[in-house]
Amino acid sequence: DLGNVQMAGTALLLLTERDGRRSVIVLAASGQGLENVLYRLIDLIPLNADYALSDCLLQGNLALCPTQIAAEPVEAVLDTSTDTSPPPDSGGELPLPSGETTDQGEIGLGETKTAVLQTGEQHSWVYNQGPGFIDIVVESADFDAVLEILDPSGQTLDYSDRGFAGDGEQLTGVEIPDADDYTILISAYGDGSGSYTLTVSEGEPQTGAQIDTILVYGDDNGEPLAGGSTSVDQLAVLLGTSYQVTTWLASQDGSLTAEALAGQDLLIWDSGDYRQTDGLADPSVEAIFQYLDGGGHLVVMGASPPLFGTSDLAPLADVELVGDDPLLTNGFTPGEVIALTQTIDAIASDMLEPSANEHLFLQRGPSSGQPGGTVALAAVDELNGTHSVFLLLPFFALPETVQPLLLENVMGWLKGGF
Structure with a gap:
């Protein structure tokens, strides 16, 4: 109390x-x-x-x-009435299904089932042919599918809601440790309905993220801390030979949208040397959080990424390689100090102190302000499977000889690390 x-x-x-x-x-x-x-x-x-x-x-x-506001005005109003009727529909987004499910029976390994989902309905299928690893695919041309699998106690094992109507959803390499009943849930976003097919096939253990498509988002909003640049072009060239790369520049294409992120395996959010004081108010952030909630993967880079608000800055002139992750440190010498091509003010924050499932691999070098502070960190969110890498410097400030190797290491960790 x-x-x-x-x-x-x-x-x-x-x-x-x-x-x-x-x-x-x-x-x-x-x-x-x-x-x-x-x-x-x-x-x-x-x-x-x-x-x-x-x-x-x-x-x-x-x-x-x-709230860090002196004499804060009270704008909120507490409703103390006893009227329990729901408020009128404001015309916003339609709600997801309430969680009531309609049992569709069992589905076995190697089977494909077809069913029709009614508006507001949620279907449940039982899979009990473990142990092993399985891939689950739902396909529908009629509605925006949401796919989820629960363990025998009703806890979420994995979840996917990344596509739109017609895109389908899939979960790969889901580990089923025993022959108990596991529940696969199928629902539609909003008021969607229609027919769908559900397939369960043998899968392989997933030690990393499956990455084929990448969206590089150049967030050039705000005030430049140096010359006003992002690394979108460099990243597109370096990644374009191995991946399908799409670029999006805020100053040309506007705020990033959920539609643009649909079907992208990885988002690289590059703010270059720009700094925003109200970055979380940008509509792009809502789309990005939606993408992450659906299991998307993320690389954040920049001198002052919007996620960190107006955290303190300090001069960054060099970085030092630390940590012992073999993928993140591949090709570098332990303790190696890398001089940047220019000294730039960058976030010097202890928000990124590593903990479980996180790997620090670059820190501020001896010639920088606040030496030893975190510069690069790789992390896994065990709840939704999101793999994230944070790089608190503009990628273009790294020497051209270092850029390809560091990027290759980050991609290698995302696909097979931790």
Whole structure:
């Protein structure tokens, strides 16, 4: 019991978890207070939660955090009426199915089943031919499918919602450790309905991400810290011989959209030497979080990535190779110091202190401000399978002899590391 809470100057964060999925409810007195607190939630893609909540009062899954606004105006209004009827439809997005399922029976290894999904319905199929690894594919030309598999206790094993209507969804290399009943759930986003096919086939263990398609997003919004550049062109050239690469530049193509991210195995979010003070308000961020929630993979690079808000900057002149991951350090000498082609102000933040499932492989060199600070970190989110790499410097500032090797190592780790 935290007692009565004075909402002015304080925000309430409530973490809930159901069926293996996390949700966060945030309440604040003002719009600006809410925006300030949202920066704390950047641990949605693996960052340092302890740092994000270091000045908060914690109790279980509840946190009270300062909004950093003196004399904060109370813009929120508490509805104390006893009317329990739902509010009228505001015309926004249609809700996902409520979770009520219609049993479709069993599906075996090597089988394909066909069914018709009604509006608002969710289908469940039982698979009990473990142990082993399986691939699950749902295909429909009629609706935007959502695919999920639950273990015998009802916890989510894996989940996919990356495509749109007609794209289908797949889960590859799902480990089934025993012959108990595992539940495959099929639903449609919004009010979709129609026929679909579901196939379960033998799979292979997945030690990394399957990456064939890459979208390189040049986020050149904000104010440049140096000459005003991104590394979109260099990345497209280096990756184009091995992958299908699409480029998107904010200044030319506008905010990144969910449609552009559909079907992309990897997003490289490159902000170059640009710095934004309100980066989380960009519509691109919503599309990116949707992409990650659907199991997409991410590389973030730049002197001041929008996810880090207005974190402190310090001069960065060189980086030092650290860590012992054989994929991330391949071709480099332990302790090797790499001088950048230019000294640039870059984020010097302890938000990226490594923890479990995270690998630090570059830190600030001896000629930089705050030497020893994190520069590059690779991380895995065990809940949704997202693999992320953070590089807190503009890629173009690395020597041209280093760029191909470092990028090859990052891609190698994404596809076969951890």
